[in-house]
Amino acid sequence: MGHSHLPAAGEPTRAALAARRRANRLLAWILVPLGLLAVTGMLLLWPGGQAQEINVADPYATADGVSIDTGSVQRVSVEDCPSSATLSQAGVQAPQCQVAYTLPSGGGAAVPVEVPPEVAKTNAIEAGDTVRYLNLENVMVDSGAPPYIFMDFVRSVPIAVLAVLYAAVVIAVARWRGLRALIGLGGAYAVLAGFILPGLVEGKPPLLLGLVGSSVIMIGVLYFAHGFSARTSTALLGTLFGLAITAGLAAWATDAAHLIGVDNENAYTLINASDQLSISGIILCGLIISGLGVLNDVTITQSSAVWEMYELAPGASAKRLFSGAMRVGRDHIASTVYTIAFAYAGAALPVLILVSLYDRTVLESLTGGELAEEVIRTLVGSIGLVLAIPVTTAVAVLVVKAVGSPRAGEDAAAGGAASAGEANDDAGTLHSPRRLAQARRAAGTDSAAALPARD
Template identity: 60%
Template sequence: MGGHHHADVLVDPARRRRANMILWILLAPIGVLALVATIVLWPSGGLAKSPLGDIFGTANGAELSTGTVTRTVSEVCPSTEGLDQVGGKELQCQISYIAPAEGGASFALEVPPETTQSRPLKAEDKIKYLDMSHTSDSSAPYVFVDFVRSTPLVLLGLAYVAVVCLVARWRGLRALAGLVGGLYFIIGFMVPALLEGKSPTLVGLTTATVVMFAALYFAHGFSARTSTALLGTLFGLGVTAVIAVWATDAAALTGATDDSALTLSTVVPDLSLSGLLLCGLLIAGMGVLNDVTITQSSAVWELAELAPHSSAKQLFTAGMRIGRDHIASTVYTIAFAYAGAALPILVLVSLYDRPLLDSLTTGQMAEEVIRILVGSIGLVLAIPVTTAIAVAVVKATGSGAKPSGRRSLGTPDDGEATHPGHGREIEVGAAPPLNI
């Protein structure tokens, strides 16, 4: 269609500045509070660097070494050799011959059956083993520890970076840099602060807020749509924190459901395991909230660019049609992600002769269920709030007039298709998206 004029939405400089000012008036106090909280909660460094010591330092002279598998055969297990002389029975097991990385003669290594059943050792596999040949314990001079996984992990990491940068280009590279910075902040601030007994709720909220401020603006730039997504994300985090605090107390979640938690309670008695669980809920929900809010904010902007003279109600209705699809897909994405992570627990629970409801209310299962429910509630509520904020900002920066001949988004009748361009009027040749 020739001769059309570009839509004048989002081009009024005065109204654009006013909308950005309003957003910063809302965001600036939150950012200042997060900065102050970071300073107040910053770990003092008083905790011993390695209170547990070396995990493999069980005997003087024991060393963690690496080697390469040359071959694997089925032989008499060295641990049962000679038992037939006292009425026992020698057992066959998988024996791998290892060439030490530092050189020297190969040696036989008995691999635990739980490892060989899942992933037998093959020639050229790199492994870690505990060399106890120089200790007083001669019954097991070499003990299998784990596989060396450096090469596949590095290759996958490089492939991930290449794919992200190839598809998303500079924005993808900025997002990766934000991810690295966020992880560094979590390890450098959140973990030591928790170990020193700081409030897990405050530490979790502070960490999530600082990371979201930095990651969103760094990856998506300083714009009104990014600020809108950030407001929606912070709202979702607040809702998640409130519900998580209530749920962990109401469901009497102790966090002491595995060996790692019990070790922490012994080594770091000031650490609250239930608080650690709550903090984990906030960090887990942070990434998903960021995803849905930035997408929802961008969707409203694109709708406004296509139909710049739609009313606020029409924009919100159209945005929520997209939001409801996003809710439907993301909710089961969260559920399946947690179910996949908790699959060993699910399989173990299924082996007990107990009712399903009774199994779901055990400590470990209840933690997973509450993670799903709390994260989903915060996510679902963040979508309409983000949509409403985005519509308000778009209308505050647009012209608001509706000249004759301009088309706008219409609400389709029940039963009509709701994909863009069908069931509602859209101006053809609308203005390209503007970054405001």
């Protein structure tokens, strides 16, 4: 029996290692310049602090002697409005209001907080709720106005409970990768709050802000959550491609559809706050950012699908791998398009209801100022992610055929040993009927042509 010079089981061959290094080097040649370009752009576009010079009316600002207090609701009743006390004193029938008797957090007796009619109609205020109210007792003495007016609910506890539950579920299921994803999400919001938002306020180019900021976010999030590997790099290339497509479409659509934001009350406030603020630019940047999460989802899924299929069928051709992964991608496209559409529909549900009550056709409603931005956001984001799927799949197939995987190297070594006459029953595990069926299904074929020939 001759001696074999094949590597030990579980170790990739020298050729596989060399191919892996070449593939990683090629990916680095592409991604490192892109990363440096993104960081350089971020430094050049970094806000200079002029955002502090723009002032907008703060709805929570108060005059001298007026404060915003919090308290716990003890009971709720319908009675004469405190604001109509002078009418009651004059013997005139006062209108009825909902009044929430609230115990101040700072101590003292319960105070009658008048609830506005639009809030009272919801019947949302109940005993035990924590609310914020405007305290006017020092400025409205004997004026006939209510000294305590409901402002809002204090939602800190339920939001904190949901945040803790969310983090616990993510970490319990995804473990360390889930924890890294949560930390990466915090970093993404830091880029958004510290770079993109101040840049928009200062009038920086919105297209560049969106592209640079989104690229930095995706580079950091992908590598931090999934680690440095050819698989992650492939997903990042697909993500950047989809991001570029989305940015280009968003720039064209914002101009062609005249998205100027005048139908939005918040946008109208920003327009009047400063001449350097571009609402169209803000909308453009928003179109780019809105699809980041879904885009990242589809690209990392496609990249992982190609790798898993290759490990089950290392002898499958590039064409077989691409067609098999695209079957997964097509299913993902269908579900993701629904995800984007329903996510935006849910966020804009009050507007949808209002528009549905107008005496207008469906086409007029969808193309009107109230819904046009949501419709275009859905279409632009969907086009970008759909085009990113075949590109990511193609790049992943090319890379995986060059890089291979530890399991693929092991299978190749075992197959070589068998052909040299040195295989035993354990070395032939890959070629068991069960494993062959799994590999054929993954490769998208029932033919053995896509797999190593059985000795």
